[in-house]
Amino acid sequence: MKEEEIIPAKDLSKFVNNVFLAMNCSPKDAELSTNVLLSADLRGIDSHGVARLSGYVRLWEAKRINTKPAIKTIYETPSTGVIDGDQGLGLVVAPHAMRLAIDKANKCGTGWVAVKNSNHFGIAGYHAMLALEHDMIGMAMTNASPLVAPTFSTERLLGTNPICVAIPADSQPAFVADFATTTAANGKLEILQRKSKQAPIGWIQDKEGASSTNPHELKDGGALIPLGSDREHGSHKGFCLGAWVDIFSAVLSGANYGPWVPPFVSFLAPPADPVGEGIGHFVGAMRVDAFRPVSEFKQHMDQWINRFRSAKTVAGESSVIIPGDPERESEAVRLKEGIPINEKVVDDLKILAEKFSITFPK
Amino acid sequence: MKEEEIIPAKDLSKFVNNVFLAMNCSPKDAELSTNVLLSADLRGIDSHGVARLSGYVRLWEAKRINTKPAIKTIYETPSTGVIDGDQGLGLVVAPHAMRLAIDKANKCGTGWVAVKNSNHFGIAGYHAMLALEHDMIGMAMTNASPLVAPTFSTERLLGTNPICVAIPADSQPAFVADFATTTAANGKLEILQRKSKQAPIGWIQDKEGASSTNPHELKDGGALIPLGSDREHGSHKGFCLGAWVDIFSAVLSGANYGPWVPPFVSFLAPPADPVGEGIGHFVGAMRVDAFRPVSEFKQHMDQWINRFRSAKTVAGESSVIIPGDPERESEAVRLKEGIPINEKVVDDLKILAEKFSITFPK
Numbered sequence: 001m002k003e004e005e006i007i008p009a010k011d012l013s014k015f016v017n018n019v020f021l022a023m024n025c026s027p028k029d030a031e032l033s034t035n036v037l038l039s040a041d042l043r044g045i046d047s048h049g050v051a052r053l054s055g056y057v058r059l060w061e062a063k064r065i066n067t068k069p070a071i072k073t074i075y076e077t078p079s080t081g082v083i084d085g086d087q088g089l090g091l092v093v094a095p096h097a098m099r100l101a102i103d104k105a106n107k108c109g110t111g112w113v114a115v116k117n118s119n120h121f122g123i124a125g126y127h128a129m130l131a132l133e134h135d136m137i138g139m140a141m142t143n144a145s146p147l148v149a150p151t152f153s154t155e156r157l158l159g160t161n162p163i164c165v166a167i168p169a170d171s172q173p174a175f176v177a178d179f180a181t182t183t184a185a186n187g188k189l190e191i192l193q194r195k196s197k198q199a200p201i202g203w204i205q206d207k208e209g210a211s212s213t214n215p216h217e218l219k220d221g222g223a224l225i226p227l228g229s230d231r232e233h234g235s236h237k238g239f240c241l242g243a244w245v246d247i248f249s250a251v252l253s254g255a256n257y258g259p260w261v262p263p264f265v266s267f268l269a270p271p272a273d274p275v276g277e278g279i280g281h282f283v284g285a286m287r288v289d290a291f292r293p294v295s296e297f298k299q300h301m302d303q304w305i306n307r308f309r310s311a312k313t314v315a316g317e318s319s320v321i322i323p324g325d326p327e328r329e330s331e332a333v334r335l336k337e338g339i340p341i342n343e344k345v346v347d348d349l350k351i352l353a354e355k356f357s358i359t360f361p362k
Numbered sequence: 363m364k365e366e367e368i369i370p371a372k373d374l375s376k377f378v379n380n381v382f383l384a385m386n387c388s389p390k391d392a393e394l395s396t397n398v399l400l401s402a403d404l405r406g407i408d409s410h411g412v413a414r415l416s417g418y419v420r421l422w423e424a425k426r427i428n429t430k431p432a433i434k435t436i437y438e439t440p441s442t443g444v445i446d447g448d449q450g451l452g453l454v455v456a457p458h459a460m461r462l463a464i465d466k467a468n469k470c471g472t473g474w475v476a477v478k479n480s481n482h483f484g485i486a487g488y489h490a491m492l493a494l495e496h497d498m499i500g501m502a503m504t505n506a507s508p509l510v511a512p513t514f515s516t517e518r519l520l521g522t523n524p525i526c527v528a529i530p531a532d533s534q535p536a537f538v539a540d541f542a543t544t545t546a547a548n549g550k551l552e553i554l555q556r557k558s559k560q561a562p563i564g565w566i567q568d569k570e571g572a573s574s575t576n577p578h579e580l581k582d583g584g585a586l587i588p589l590g591s592d593r594e595h596g597s598h599k600g601f602c603l604g605a606w607v608d609i610f611s612a613v614l615s616g617a618n619y620g621p622w623v624p625p626f627v628s629f630l631a632p633p634a635d636p637v638g639e640g641i642g643h644f645v646g647a648m649r650v651d652a653f654r655p656v657s658e659f660k661q662h663m664d665q666w667i668n669r670f671r672s673a674k675t676v677a678g679e680s681s682v683i684i685p686g687d688p689e690r691e692s693e694a695v696r697l698k699e700g701i702p703i704n705e706k707v708v709d710d711l712k713i714l715a716e717k718f719s720i721t722f723p724k
Binding site: 184232234236237241246257258286291311317321 | 472514516517519537539541565594595599602619621649650658676681
């Protein structure tokens with residue numbers, strides 16, 4: 001049996017768009033959601049692309065996602081805003097928030113928008129990178145279902161809470177750091193599960209908080225571990241990062257935080273005692289020329305990138321990897337050669353095709 | 363021989379203030395610098411307090427620190443500013459920048475200030491926490507002398523580049539996350555050196571990039587490692603964090619970045635081909651009520667903190683540590699019982715006392 005199927009990006013995109021249309025998204029929202037989801041598959045972040053599509057559908061069927069949201073700005077100042085996502089797809093709500101942040105940055109230098117009552121927003125990178133074409137620095141973060149135990153905790157109280165910072169350069173491609181604030185993202189566990197492999201020490205703990213290498217440990221009360229792996233190697237700093245994302249995304253906006261964040265899966269009910277609405281995001285845009293002339297900044301970014309890329313390396317490695325390089329290279333290859341989709345994900349997508357009477361790409 | 367001497371905070375403060383006065387600081391700047399430096403010693407971050415005082419003096423003697431700086435705002439928009447620190451003490455320049463950020467936040471919701479031509483600013487926490495009394499969230503970061511090798515690099519291209527995020531709560535103390543973006547801060551190596559102990563695997567690499575446990579390795583071309591320790595445990599994420607701090611602090615402001623950051627020690631000359639001026643900081647302030655009512659926000663912060671503090675713990679640990687707790691507890695004890703100063707640091711301070719004919723506290 002093949003492990004994966006290669007599907008041309010264009011065909012996959014058309015299929016995904018049809019699924020969002022079948023979920024009653026407006027044509028514009030379907031197109032946007034498709035772009036966000038496909039950008040994950042193209043950039044090689046397979047866990048956040050079409051692999052999530054059936055999850056969105058099930059939450060929509062469970063009436064936990066509203067595909068006709070009335071997204072509202074409920075509060076604002078010249079440089080800030082708060083958005084109520086009306087239970088919409090995060091894939092639609094987050095770009096909306098980012099547009100507001102960019103608009104505010106245009107007017108007063110920077111814009112910062114907290115979002116409540118949203119859902120999973122795909123990859124943080126898509127949203128942060130929206131700022132780049134405006135010669136702005138973009139930031140995006142989101143909280144997520146609790147899968148992570150803070151240092152010394154046996155309870156899962158945080159999501160993998162990613163942060164993205166996207167910074168424009170000149171002749172060099174943009175610096176795009178997009179990472180979960182855990183040692184390993186959940187998608188990496190899924191890969192190990194499919195391949196029946198063990199995880200390295202330092203990624204997972206069992207329900208008592210002891211180190212574990214079993215990638216299925218989370219089903220038995222285990223947890224992912226904050227970046228740093230253990231106290232001696234700075235896991236308290238990874239906890240700081242995840243907590244920061246949680247507070248900016250949810251306590252500032254009025255969303256659920258910590259263990260109250262509703263799960264992304266339809267078979268788990270949201271907590272009965274919510275402390276806010278939906279999940280939360282936090283996005284920002286800073287105009288480069290609110291600090292120094294764009295051309296000057298970009299030339300120095302090129303120099304920064306060139307210097308780091310040409311650093312002397314440890315034996316066996318050809319260069320230091322600039323944040324954003326691997327994703328951009330993946331995108332170039334996959335746009336040309338097609339996107340490899342895991343067979344289990346293909347099966348999932350075929351079920352959706354049947355459910356909605358949509359043709360699945362051959 | 364005693365390993366340390368306990369000195370009452372008040373006496374130490376008076377001594378430090380006299381040293382700054384002897385360096386020709388204005389009485390106001392001497393008082394501020396003393397407060398910033400002492401706050402590190404009080405909060406238990408011994409590596410950033412009076413242990414650095416002789417370093418500041420030597421850089422001043424080498425004319426690399428200007429104690430009568432004309433600090434200038436060289437560019438601004440409603441929510442941003444850029445400050446030229448005129449080679450001043452970072453201890454003075456950073457609070458100045460933070461006041462500008464707070465002022466801007468008062469007017470338009472948030473304020474973000476990049477700083478060039480500055481020097482070592484002490485602990486990031488002092489500056490970020492200035493926002494708290496205004497019911498604002500404070501942020502502070504700085505780049506620093508290159509001691510850290512990015513993932514796969516054998517060259518030291520980044521400083522330990524700390525970040526602080528300070529968030530006010532209600533009846534709970536503020537959430538204050540203040541951390542170097544490396545697995546271990548340089549101060550932890552200094553402790554191991556003094557005690558002739560080995561470092562854990564994952565903190566340091568040798569000049570070829572191989573793992574090392576020798577806390578003196580940096581003297582022989584070795585490097586500190588970004589948070590995460592190795593690629594498999596996410597050191598590329600720690601590199602992203604350190605790079606982010608470097609770019610915000612220096613590429614936005616026009617300071618030196620990466621390997622061009624001037625060393626904090628007077629016996630090493632700054633690079634002959636600077637790409638900017640001095641070292642850089644980046645500080646920010648966000649008015650809580652630019653997002654939601656302060657009382658509502660603070661009540662949720664209390665709930666967040668209480669929930670995390672009361673999490674079930676692994677055997678042997680009494681509770682999850684909320685960021686800022688250990689430093690606040692240290693401060694309470696040391697204010698009352700005095701500050702333990704390492705004997706080598708005491709010797710250093712006595713040399714300063716003699717140099718400037720100042721009485722050293724008995």
